Amino acid sequence: MTDDTTPMTDGGTDDEARTDGGPPATVPPDDETPTWSDRKERSQGLAQLTYQYFERSRREDEDLRAESTYVERDVLGFPTWPHETIRNLAITSFFLGMILLVASILPSHFGDPANAGSTPAIILPDWYLYWSFGLLKLSPINPDLAVLGGNIIVSNELYGLIAHGAIFGVITLVPFLNKGNARRPVEEPGWAALGVTGVILAITLAVLAIQNFFPVPLELLFSLVFMLPVAGGVITYAVLKTMREGYMYDLNRRYYMLRPPK
Amino acid sequence: MSLKKQDDMDHNAWLKSQDLTAIETAFLTTLIWLDKRLRIVDYLELLETMYYRANLQMPKSHTEQYDLDNKFWYWYPLYSLGSLSIIAYLLAAVSGAMLGFYYAPSTAGAAAQGDPTAAYDSMVMIMQDVQFGFMLRSIHRWAAQFMVAAVFLHMLRVYFTGAYKEPREVNWILGVVLIALTLLFGFSGYVLPWKQLSFWAAQIGVELALATPIVGEWAAQLLFGGFTLGQATLVRMYILHVFVLPFVVTALIAIHVGIVWVQGIAEPH
Ligand code: HEM
Numbered sequence: 040m041t042d043d044t045t046p047m048t049d050g051g052t053d054d055e056a057r058t059d060g061g062p063p064a065t066v067p068p069d070d071e072t073p074t075w076s077d078r079k080e081r082s083q084g085l086a087q088l089t090y091q092y093f094e095r096s097r098r099e100d101e102d103l104r105a106e107s108t109y110v111e112r113d114v115l116g117f118p119t120w121p122h123e124t125i126r127n128l129a130i131t132s133f134f135l136g137m138i139l140l141v142a143s144i145l146p147s148h149f150g151d152p153a154n155a156g157s158t159p160a161i162i163l164p165d166w167y168l169y170w171s172f173g174l175l176k177l178s179p180i181n182p183d184l185a186v187l188g189g190n191i192i193v194s195n196e197l198y199g200l201i202a203h204g205a206i207f208g209v210i211t212l213v214p215f216l217n218k219g220n221a222r223r224p225v226e227e228p229g230w231a232a233l234g235v236t237g238v239i240l241a242i243t244l245a246v247l248a249i250q251n252f253f254p255v256p257l258e259l260l261f262s263l264v265f266m267l268p269v270a271g272g273v274i275t276y277a278v279l280k281t282m283r284e285g286y287m288y289d290l291n292r293r294y295y296m297l298r299p300p301k
Numbered sequence: 302m303s304l305k306k307q308d309d310m311d312h313n314a315w316l317k318s319q320d321l322t323a324i325e326t327a328f329l330t331t332l333i334w335l336d337k338r339l340r341i342v343d344y345l346e347l348l349e350t351m352y353y354r355a356n357l358q359m360p361k362s363h364t365e366q367y368d369l370d371n372k373f374w375y376w377y378p379l380y381s382l383g384s385l386s387i388i389a390y391l392l393a394a395v396s397g398a399m400l401g402f403y404y405a406p407s408t409a410g411a412a413a414q415g416d417p418t419a420a421y422d423s424m425v426m427i428m429q430d431v432q433f434g435f436m437l438r439s440i441h442r443w444a445a446q447f448m449v450a451a452v453f454l455h456m457l458r459v460y461f462t463g464a465y466k467e468p469r470e471v472n473w474i475l476g477v478v479l480i481a482l483t484l485l486f487g488f489s490g491y492v493l494p495w496k497q498l499s500f501w502a503a504q505i506g507v508e509l510a511l512a513t514p515i516v517g518e519w520a521a522q523l524l525f526g527g528f529t530l531g532q533a534t535l536v537r538m539y540i541l542h543v544f545v546l547p548f549v550v551t552a553l554i555a556i557h558v559g560i561v562w563v564q565g566i567a568e569p570h
Contacts, residue, residue, distance in 0.1 A: 127381070127384070130378070130381050130384075130385070131384075131385075131388055134385050134388055134389070134447075135388065135392065137447075138389065138392060138440065138443050138444055138447050139440065141443050141447075142436065142439040142440045142442070142443040142444075143436060143439065145439075145443075146435055146436075146438075146439045147438060147439050147442040147443075149424065149425075149428065149494070149496065150496040150497050150498055151415075151496060151497045152411070152415060152416060152417040152418060152421040152495065152496055152497070153408075153415075153418065153421070153495045153496060153497055153499060153500030153530075154414055154415030154497060154500070155414055155500065155529075155530065156414040156415060157415065158501065159497050159498070159501060162498065162501040162502065162504075162505065163498065163502075164487075164488065164491060164498075164502050165446065165487055165491055166446070167446065167449040167450070167453070167484065167487060168484060168487065168488065171484070172505075175505070175509070194512050196508055196509050196511075196512030197512045197513065197514065199509070200509060200512060200513060207477060207481065210477055211473075211474055211477050213460070213465060213473065214465040214466060214467070214469070214470035214473045214474075215470065217463075217466070218466065218467065219466070220466075221463060222462055222463040222464075222466075222567070223462075223463070224461055227463070230463075231461065234457070234460050234461055238457065
C-alpha cells in the first residue's frame with residue numbers, strides 16, 4: 040500500500056520525510072471478510088451447533104409458513120386507531136376516575152406515632168398482605184415431634200416463611216406442571232378447581248389474619264380456613280365436569296370443521 | 302436564454318403554475334422554505350411510516366377465525382388488567398414523587414418513646430398543612446391498593462385462561478417476581494410514616510428475617526439495617542421504596558410487556 044506516490048498530508052511524496060505515520064494499517068481488506076456460509080463452515084463446537092440449530096429453526100419457520108392455511112384478509116382485527124385507542128382511553132379514564140373517587144371519599148387512616156415500648160393489641164398490614172399475615176398464624180398446625188417431647192421442629196416464624204415459599208414455589212411451577220393446548224377452565228376442571236381453591240384460600244387466610252373481628256371459636260375458624268377452599272374446589276370441579284360435555288362438543292365441532300386433524 | 306444555472310427542481314415555479322388557494326399557497330411556501338433548510342420530508346416520511354405501523358393489518362385473530370367473538374367480548378375487560386396495573390403504578394409514581402417533596406425519612410425529634418418523629422410529623426404536615434396534601438396521600442395509597450388488586454386479578458386472568466402455557470412460561474415467572482415486588486413495594490411504603498402499625502409491621506418483618514436459617518441475620522441487616530428498629534430501618538425502607546424498587550419494577554414491567562409484544566397475547570381457544 041505504501042508506495043512512493045501515496046501523497047502525504049502535506050502533499051509531499053518523500054517517504055523519509057513522512058510525519059503522519061502512513062495509511063492506517065488496520066483497515067480490513069473488504070474481499071477477505073468471511074461470508075456467512077464461510078463463517079459457518081469455519082466455526083466449530085458450540086458456534087457451529089448454534090448455526091446448525093438456527094438453520095433448522097429457519098427452515099422450520101419456512102415450512103410452517105408454506106403449509107399454513109392461515110386466512111388473511113384486508114382489514115384484520117380492530118385498527119389501533121381509533122377503535123383500540125378510544126376503548127383504552129375509556130377504560131383508562133374510568134379506572135383513574137374510580138381511584139380518584141375512592142381516594143376522595145375514603146381518605147386513609149392515620150394512627151399514633153411509633154412506640155417501641157407498647158405493642159398495639161392488633162397489628163395489621165394493609166389488606167393485600169392479610170393472606171401473608173394469616174400464614175404466620177399457622178402455629179397450631181406446626182407439627183411437633185413426640186421424640187422431642189412435643190417440641191416443634193421449626194420455629195413458628197420459620198414455619199410461616201416456609202408456607203410462603205411453598206405457595207410461591209407452586210405458583211412458579213404451574214407452567215411446567217400444566218402443559219398442553221387446553222385454555223379454558225372447562226377443558227381442565229382439575230386445574231380450574233385448583234385455582235379456585237387457591238383464591239378461596241387467600242381469602243380465608245386473610246380472615247385468619249383478622250380473626251379477632253370474627254366471633255367464631257378459633258378451632259372452628261381454623262377448620263374453615265382449610266375446608267372452605269377444598270369445598271370450593273370440589274364444587275368447581277363438579278360444575279365444570281357437568282358443563283364439559285355439551286360445551287366440549289360444541290367447541291370440538293367448531294375446531295375440527297375449520298382445522299381437521301391430520 | 303439566461304446565464305443562470307437552470308434549476309431542475311424549481312419549486313417556486315411549480316408553485317406558481319398550480320392553481321392554488323391562498324391557504325394552500327401559504328402552506329406550501331412554508332413547507333418548501335422549511336424543507337430546503339431542514340429536509341423535513343425525511344421526518345414526515347418517518348411519521349407516515351409510523352402512522353401505517355399503528356394501523357397495522359394484523360393477521361386474523363384466533364377469536365375471529367373461529368368466530369368466537371360473540372362468546373368472548375364480555376371477557377375483554379379482563380385482558381386490560383395488566384394495563385390497569387401499569388396505569389395505577391404510574392399514578393402511584395406521580396403522586397409518590399409529589400409526596401417526596403414533603404416527606405422526611407427520619408426518626409429524629411422524639412424526646413421519649415412514643416413521641417412523634419420527624420417522619421411522622423412530616424406526614425401530619427402533609428395531611429394538615431400542605432395544599433391538597435391529604436388528597437395526595439389518599440391518591441397515593443389508593444393507587445397502590447388498586448395496583449395490587451389489578452395485579453392479583455391479572456394473575457388470575459392469566460391462570461384461568463391458561464395464558465401461561467408454552468411459550469409464555471418466562472413471562473409467568475417474571476410475573477411471580479413482579480407480584481412479590483409489588484407486595485414488597487406496599488410493605489416498604491407502609492413502614493414510612495413511622496406510626497404504630499408501621500413500626501410493628503416492620504417488627505414482624507425483622508422477626509421473620511431473623512427466623513430464616515443461615516442468611517437470616519444478614520437479611521435483617523440488609524433490609525432493616527439491624528436487629529432492632531430505628532433510623533437505619535426507616536432509611537433502608539425509604540431507599541427501597543423510592544429508589545431500588547421503582548427502578549427494578551419499572552425495568553421488569555418493561556421486559557414483561559416487551560415479551561407480550563413479541564409473543565402476542567395468548568388468545569382464548
Ligand atoms: C406489576 C405487575 C404486572 C404488570 C404491570 C403486568 C402487565 C402485563 C400486561 C400489560 C400484559 C398484556 C396482557 C394483559 O394486559 O392481560 C401482561 C401479560 C401477561 N402477564 Fe402480566 N403484569 C404484571 C404481573 C403479572 C403476574 C403477577 C403474572 C403471573 C404470575 C403475569 C403473567 C403474565 C403473562 C403470562 C402474560 C401473557 C398473557 C397472554 O399472553 O395472554 N403478569 N402483563
